[in-house]
């Protein structure tokens with residue numbers, strides 16, 4: 001069993017998207033386009049409503065699935081499937097854009113701050129034009145594993161200590177864990193060899209790669225850590241509590257062309273999506 005070592009450490013880039021929402025973006029940047037099958041990783045978080053209140057007004061997606069995980073605050077949404085609602089602290093929303101969806105994602109002010117993450121997971125070629133789907137998963141439905149050493153693991157998707165995550169229908173079948181470790185505590189998670197794996201450290205600092213690597217440098221929040229291949233992810237918290245997301249999935253290894261909110265396999269498919277947006281046939285009526 002080989003521990004996964006650190007391949008590289010990415011400092012998120014400050015950017016704006018939507019109607020001017022301030023974000024920390026780690027995937028879908030000029031230096032890191034994607035980590036197959038993950039095509040975007042955004043961390044939104046601020047105490048200042050001016051940083052997020054403009055939100056993401058009505059916009060399209062095609063060819064991807066998105067997972068939105070809210071840590072604090074509220075995001076109101078509605079879409080072309082007729083869904084609407086509010087996702088709040090601890091809630092998850094997953095959305096399969098498939099052949100096409102139009103939606104808006106509008107953060108609300110208070111009660112404290114807005115904090116959360118959005119990940120885009122690519123769809124395989126044969127499912128790019130699948131029927132759009134959508135689900136909100138309230139916080140209470142997300143299993144939390146609490147270990148004897150005090151580690152708490154929210155299982156958004158994947159399996160930890162036999163607990164199966166709440167999100168089971170993302171086609172790429174990713175593992176998505178929110179892990180909180182007391183100071184000095186360690187955590188291990190098997191990840192199949194060949195799968196892409198990354199950590200997003202957003203509190204404290206961690207050493208990665210097993211006991212033999214613990215003498216190495218700790219990586220402090222806020223950083224995305226890309227892991228090398230191996231069988232097991234081993235993480236140890238430093239002198240303060242640490243919290244991080246662990247994401248992994250099998251790469252699709254297919255050609256991908258991104259244009260804004262679309263990820264398709266060819267330029268022609270992107271051109272078609274744009275043409276359909278212009279002529280009003282983007283949303284498929286057969287849905």
Ligand code: MN
Pocket residue numbers: 056059061103105
């Ligand atoms: Mn969107």
